[in-house]
Amino acid sequence: MTAFLIVLWSISQQVAVILITYTIIGNLIAIYLNQELIKINQDELESKADYTYCLTHVRNHAESIAFFQGESQELNIIHRKFNHLLKNARSKINWERNQDLFKRGYQAAIQIFPFIVLGPLELKGEMEFGEVTQAAIACNLFANALAELINEFGTSGRFSSYAERLAEFSNALEDVTKQLENVSTIKIVEENHIAFENVTLQTPNYEQVIVEDLSLSVQPGEGLLIIGPSGRGKSSLLRAIAGLWNAGTGRLIRPPLESVLFLPQRPYIILGTLREQLLYPTTNRQMTETELKEVLQQVNLQNLLSRVDGFDTEVPWENILSLGEQQRLAFARLLVTSPSFTILDEATSALDLENEGNLYQQLQSKKTTFISVGHRESLFNYHQWVLELSQDSSWQLVTVQDYQLRKAKEIVTIPSNNAQITIDDFPNNESQTQPEIEIVTGTIEGLSHKQMQILTQYSLASIRSRASQGKSITGKDGFTYRYNKDPKVLKWVRV
Numbered sequence: 001m002t003a004f005l006i007v008l009w010s011i012s013q014q015v016a017v018i019l020i021t022y023t024i025i026g027n028l029i030a031i032y033l034n035q036e037l038i039k040i041n042q043d044e045l046e047s048k049a050d051y052t053y054c055l056t057h058v059r060n061h062a063e064s065i066a067f068f069q070g071e072s073q074e075l076n077i078i079h080r081k082f083n084h085l086l087k088n089a090r091s092k093i094n095w096e097r098n099q100d101l102f103k104r105g106y107q108a109a110i111q112i113f114p115f116i117v118l119g120p121l122e123l124k125g126e127m128e129f130g131e132v133t134q135a136a137i138a139c140n141l142f143a144n145a146l147a148e149l150i151n152e153f154g155t156s157g158r159f160s161s162y163a164e165r166l167a168e169f170s171n172a173l174e175d176v177t178k179q180l181e182n183v184s185t186i187k188i189v190e191e192n193h194i195a196f197e198n199v200t201l202q203t204p205n206y207e208q209v210i211v212e213d214l215s216l217s218v219q220p221g222e223g224l225l226i227i228g229p230s231g232r233g234k235s236s237l238l239r240a241i242a243g244l245w246n247a248g249t250g251r252l253i254r255p256p257l258e259s260v261l262f263l264p265q266r267p268y269i270i271l272g273t274l275r276e277q278l279l280y281p282t283t284n285r286q287m288t289e290t291e292l293k294e295v296l297q298q299v300n301l302q303n304l305l306s307r308v309d310g311f312d313t314e315v316p317w318e319n320i321l322s323l324g325e326q327q328r329l330a331f332a333r334l335l336v337t338s339p340s341f342t343i344l345d346e347a348t349s350a351l352d353l354e355n356e357g358n359l360y361q362q363l364q365s366k367k368t369t370f371i372s373v374g375h376r377e378s379l380f381n382y383h384q385w386v387l388e389l390s391q392d393s394s395w396q397l398v399t400v401q402d403y404q405l406r407k408a409k410e411i412v413t414i415p416s417n418n419a420q421i422t423i424d425d426f427p428n429n430e431s432q433t434q435p436e437i438e439i440v441t442g443t444i445e446g447l448s449h450k451q452m453q454i455l456t457q458y459s460l461a462s463i464r465s466r467a468s469q470g471k472s473i474t475g476k477d478g479f480t481y482r483y484n485k486d487p488k489v490l491k492w493v494r495v
Helices: 002-011 013-060 062-068 071-123 129-177 234-242 274-279 289-298 302-307 323-337 353-365 377-382 400-411 449-455 460-469
Strands: 187-190 194-202 209-218 223-227 248-254 260-263 341-345 369-373 385-389 395-399 420-422 438-440 480-484 491-494
Touching (some): 002 013, 013 071, 013 129, 062 071, 194 234, 209 385, 223 234, 223 377, 260 323, 274 323, 353 377, 385 400, 395 400, 400 449, 449 460, 449 491, 460 480
Parallel strands (some): 223 385
Antiparallel strands (some): 194 248
């Protein structure tokens, strides 16, 4: 453009000045058109991503949608996303058409421009025809060079849409990894055990304290059960162990993450074969099909092979496996990798008690140290310690036996003189020798057979037998209990 502008300047300074002015105005218009096209391209990327995610979301939750009979609502959502995508496509076509019309018109105007300006001078004899032709050729080549520049505006516009999204992603990563000033973090020390030393854990934004001044140690081979109200940060402690959350103070001792296996409530299912599912995340482990079949047998998934062609079959596992089967598959990974430490975040919530018991027994047989989060009472049977988190960020660490005994005492009704229930259904051989016993209670509530087993030294069979015979039992708390056979009660209540 500079070379041919010099040629024009040597022929006619007036034409060169007009052409420079024309070029500046044309470039400003091209920049405006390009900026609008950049916005449209950016919107196109977002609308395509939203539409694709919408379709994926429906595919992943097809069964739930069918249960709710929400097909019409989902179709409306998909139509809304698609219409936005269609509207954006039309807008992009219109702007690209306008940009192309401008570019072609801009070139055409430059090509006829020298004949309009210099033609009269040639007719008057003030300029040679060769000079007019030379100026026209220079303007034509100048226009071609300018067209390349305008094309680059469009190319850079498309590129800038991607660059802007990547810049936003990069900034988001920087915000996440950026350490806030004058804030403290939990110090992590790698040793071959798990312990919390005066740990105060906070949310990553430091706005809420989850647990305060926590100190405990999990001995090798033991199990710790974390319980508490929903939303009180039970899973947050697991995130701290994994190093995902470190806002707070204190010292956290944990083994290297390579020796820890995390089992979330909804297991991660990879896109791969059954063999890869079982060996995940290990990639260099070699196991025969016989060994893998034995692992499936241990987690009660032996029928899984009958649904696929073999261990090297790749199918959409999330669609063909129920949540309970996925949780058992996650336990199979545990049996394959045999980690020294295991973290379970409600990892058996979708299982029946029999399968849950089988899996935890398999876990105990591995002599692994494990920490569980859960709400089921059945989990107490597989752990030695209970960490109870409270709403006020306080905590309490007790043995499973002490916790169950405390809970058993809490549900025993408080004596009240307002209501008295007389037990008169004793066997005849006892009614003559034992005085009539009154059960004093404010509400008709009491203990189950299993809770009485915890509260006493009797076996479950003995407790049921004494309940059917109407015999009383003295618990560890010093109180006497008798089974109330009223159909509305059917509980052991304090005498």
